[in-house]
Each structure stands twice: as C-alpha cells, then as structure tokens.
Amino acid sequence: MTTALTTTPLTGDLVRGALELEPTPRGVLPQRLPARARAQGADPQLSMAASQPSGVRVALRTSATVLELDVLPTKRAYVGAPPRPDGTYDLLVDGRLVARGSVQGGSVLTVDPRAGTFEVSPGEPGTLRFDGLPPGAKDVEVWLPHDETTELVALRTDAPVAPLPDRGRRTWLHHGSSISQGSGAQSPSTTWPAVAALAAGVELVNVGLGGSALLDPFTARALRGTPADVVSVKVGINLVNADLMRRRALGPALHGFLDTVREGHPDAPLLLVTPLLCPIHEDTPGPAAFDEQALAEGRVRFRATGDPAERAQGRLTLRVVREELRRVHTQRAAEDPHLHLLDGLELYGEADAAELPLPDALHPDAATHRRVGERFAGLAFGPGGPFAARCPA
Template sequence: MRAVPLVGGPVELRGALDLETTQAGVMPRRLPAWTKEQYQDPSVYGVTVMPSGVRLVFRTDARELEFEVLTSTGQLDSDPRPRPTGMLELLVDGVLVGRQQAPVGNVLRMAGPGAVQRLVPGEPGTVRFAGLPAGMKDVELWLPQQTPTELVALRADGDVLAPLPDGRRRWVHHGSSISHCIEADGPTGTWPVVAAALGGVEVINLSQAGNALLDPYVARTIRDTPADLISLKVGINIVSLAAFRLRTFGPAVHGFLDTIRDGHPDVPLLLISPVSCPALEEAPGPTATGPDGRLAALGDPADVAGGALSLAVVRAELARITAARQESDPHLHYLDGRELLGPDEAEDLADGLHPTAAAYRRMGKRFAAHAFATDGPFR
C-alpha cells in the first residue's frame, strides 16, 4: 500500500472551505477560518466541523484503499455507548460500492445535553475498501455528515491521480439541521446530496444544524464562494429560537440577500421556507423537548399578533419579500418548503422536527424534480 498525501497532492477535498491542522492530521471545516472570530457559541464551530457533504475526490486504478481517520463523538453519562459515528461511503464512477461505519475515536462525555464536555482521548482507526473494480476510475470518499472527522492517512495499492474536470455546475446551499441531515442513513442520503446527484451538479452544503440564523458571516461566505446555483432554506431555527420579531426578520432577510447579490448578481437563487412542523405552524418559539421526546412550542400563539414569528408568518414574509424583489431580481425564486415535506407527513418527523432517513431521500427527489425541471429555477 502506498501513502497518498491528503494535502498538496492529487486528492481534491470538495464541500469544505477550510482545512484545520490538528495533532492527528487535518480536519475539514465547512466555513472559512476567518468566520471563527465572528461567533461565540461553541455549537457553531461544532456543526461547522461536521462534514455534511464533504468528500475526497480522485482517480485511481487501485483495487484496495485504506483510510485512517480520528472521529469525535458525544456520549451522555447515562448512555452505555457513544453516539453513532455514521458512515464512510465510497462511490466509484458515481455508484455506491462500499459503506463502512466510521471508527470511534475521541469521546466527549457530558452529564446531560448542554453540559460541560469532558474529553476521553481516542486513537485513529482505519477503514478498508477492498475488491474495487479494475482499471482507472473516478472515486469519491464521503465523510459522515454528523461526526467531526480528522483525516490522518490515505493509502492505495495503485496509482492515485487528480480528478478530471467534469463541467458540472456548482450549487451552494445553506439551511438548518433539516438540510444538515444528521439523521440521514449516510452522507449520500442527505437530501441536498440526493438532489445534486439527480440534477447532475456539485453541491457545497453550508447548512448549520441549529444555527441557520441569517448570520452575516454566512452571507459573506456565500458571496465569496464560486457558485452557479444558490439556495437558502430559512425559518425553522429563527422560529424555534425566537431569534427575530416580524420587525427585524424582513430587514435581515433583505440584508442577507443583498450581501449574496454583491458577489452573485445574476446567479439563480432559490429561497425556501420551512417544511411542515406541526408544533410551530401557528405558535412561536422558543421550543423545548416534551416528555414524549417530541418538539413542543413554549411561545404564546397570541403573541403572533404582536410580532412573534410562527412558521405560517415566516412563509408569508418570505413569499412577500421574494415577490417584492423579483422585479429588479428576476433570478430570485421562492419555494414553499411544504412541497418538500408537507403537513400530511407528520409521521415522518420522528421527534416532531427532523425527518427520517427515508423522508430525507424523498425530499431530495422532490427538490430535484422542482429545481432541475425544464421550467425550474435551476434549469
């Protein structure tokens, strides 16, 4: 087996905008390094290093590959084992040929959700993919979407070359946990990846679980990232965290769009409202997890008349903003998120908020059918 450099060699890392050097190797981040100075909440960093949509891309004639990684996963003191680390998936010429559980490395122990974490250091583990087809082939090695993963080593029993340009358009997407897709059955089962495969495009998923809050540094990141297509899924975190009132929400959306348009004035941009979430359709946040483990709204529905945001209000405001801007921005489009997952599919929200793995795949197919249709916004 020959060692293949992970940095400065033939391997291309796609889906990440930064590589952080660690003691073990390098760790992909889905936001640029400069953004770290612009937030205080550690959860932002935590979800940024979860590599949803991140993959290693190269060509090789190898029949066997070894990939050494160091993962970091959480564990409550009351749980007998760490949280699942997710899957590493290997695609050859666009076809899934191998899936391996990511090895458990570092474990972050905590007394309860949100408690101080205690690091239990772990060791890198190796995943092996054998029996690959003969001959030169295009390979994509996808990282687990829910687990920070440090890249330690890549080894192959053949030549490894840089990928060839394929001419696919680049789609940049930003959203919440429902676009981050922690609950998907693997990295290629997230709805943006499913949609990208059906649409024949390359996706960069800048979604931030729990943190899609119209942060200006995200808008500037999208502005500065080369893109042929852009989509924004806005609203669920804003309602669940009671982050805006009606007075401040509209200007924040306009400002986010204005910043993106500074760098991409004519790129098709699809603004997507939230999927159905029964607990928040008419009631505002904040939210909590109820005794049944499902999402519950704590806000008073009567407060909506005073400017609190429910999902119904958010959808109406996003549709209004899109319509108001379209005269000067004909490349701006709107999609009601309930077309991806509607009110008659509440059984597909296992915790009242997050879709099941099967529902994520269905959302990807529905998005592709809408966005990449001959008369769709991404045609």
C-alpha cells in the same frame, strides 16, 4: 503477495465540498465555514455543526482496489439521551454507492443541553478500509459522515491516485439548517441535498448548519466568497426554534443576508426556500426543548415551548416566517429576475407528514430525506426549474 499501500497527502484537490481545510497536528479538518466566520460566531453549536463534514468527500481518480483512510472522528453524546450510532462513510464508484463503513473510537463530545455545556474527551484515530474495489481506472468518492466531526489523517491506496478530472459539472451552493445538514438521514450521500445533487449531476457544497441557519452576517459572507453556479438559501426553522428574533427583525435581516450573497453571485440563480412543515412550530413559537418524558423513556423528541398568543407581539412561527419570506421575495424579485422562491410545503407538506411523520417532531427520517431530495431535484433542476438553464442535464 500483499501489495504495499502508498500514502497520498490529503490536500484541497482531493477533498471536495469543504470551505476550508484546517491544519491539525495529525492532518486536516474539513470545515464548512472559514476561520474568520467561525471566530465571529463563537458558539459551540455552530462550531460543532461547521466541523461536521456534510457533503464533503474525498474524491479521486484511481485504479486502486484497496483504499484506507485514517480518521479521527469526534462522536457526540447527549446527557440523558440514548447513545448515538457511529458515523457512516459512503463509498461511491463512478457515481454509484457500492459500500458503507464506520470508524469506532475517536474523541467524544459530551453535550448537556440543559446546562448548555460541551466537553471533549480526546481519543485516537481509527482506520476505514475498503477493499475489493473494481479493477481499472475509476472515479472514487468517500463521502464523510454528515453528523460526525472528522479529522482526515492519512490516505493509502494500492495504486496511484489523482484528482477527479474536470468534467464541466456545475456547482450548487446550499445553505440551511440541520435538515439540510442531514439530521435523520441514513448516510452522507442520502441527505436530501446529496440526493438532489447526485440526481442533477452537480457538485454540492453544503453549508447546512444544524441549529445555525440564523441569517448570521458571517455566514452570508462565507456564501458570498464561495464559487458557485447556482445558490439556494433555506431558512426559517432555526429562527423559530431558537426564538432568535421577532417579526420586525426578520425582513431586514433577510434582506441584508441576500444582499451580501448577491455581492458574490450577482447573476446566479438564487433560490429562497421556505420551511418544510413542522407541526409543533406551525402556530407555536419557540424555543424548542427536549421532551423530558420522552427522554425518561429513552427516546429523543422535541416540543415547542412558546405561547401562540404572543404571535400578535411578533413572536415567530413557521406560518409567520413563510409570510415574511414571500413578502421579501416579492419585493426583491421586481429588481432581481434571478431570484426565485420555492415553498417548502411542496417538498414536505401535510400529506407527507401524515404518511411520514417527523420521528422526533423536528427532523425527517431517511425515507423523507430521499423524498425531499428527489422533489427538490425535479422542482429546482428539472425542466422549467430555476436552476435548469444554468445546470443542464
């Protein structure tokens, strides 16, 4: 006889890693920036990234052997680019990955990078089903797709559920770019921040925002208001590939961003991370653009379009950004003993690029995400790392 499934409301105590659950006509939409921040940054790219639930998971304690999740995904389609695969959901039981799934259909967001347009074609929800879960009480986490907007509609199980018990785990709040969001990773629990968080045994709140790690004041205020034990800020690549500012503006903007974060986390270890190696932007300013020849061949690849000679006029490259981040860190560290710096080249440098080149010239592949996550876990959370005392193993 088939056991009837019971529906449980999807409330904040069952959804971890989101800064806000936005009510919708069908359910709730996990957002990684609060409504006020999203209103102040009315940019379609930012809105898309904030609504993609990187690091967000439905987390519960249950004896259920069957779990169903109704969701309304919003797929992305880029004009002129190959079709994208469906988003991946990772099922972790007692911290171990046991299954993956995806949901077909849903809405479609069509992006035309050349025209700068974003158009949504509405769709219907689908159902993600995991059965054959091990019997007995267990911790269950469904990590939502890191790169696909996911509206949560309903949760059904064949046994009661409860929020995960408090085991005193520390919270790591991280902000970064599309690499931090997980672009190029195999699945949501294998983005580099997820790999690092799972290795270190900490709760992850990932505010990695594709194309939008731009030192925006509203993002700094969102970080300020989010509870955390340790905080990291990884900036640089978006400042270059968006060609957003010049060297004169970078230092003051970074100071202001860190000042705001510090207001909410005055004594927390705060780690400033410089950019990973990205050969096309090491010495060539942005903006970045699609490689038209690659698109014509059915491949996605990016190129830098700036003029290296204009570095003298303050155009940003990654080498310039690293210099400025080191300078700001040195200046602030004299008064802030809890501020630390991590050179992104220690996470992914020239030797790594020779072995594992960036497939599209901007984003790492799945193997590189794992390498970066493992290295970050060791350097930040390992013995002698800036997070080690606050987040003991």
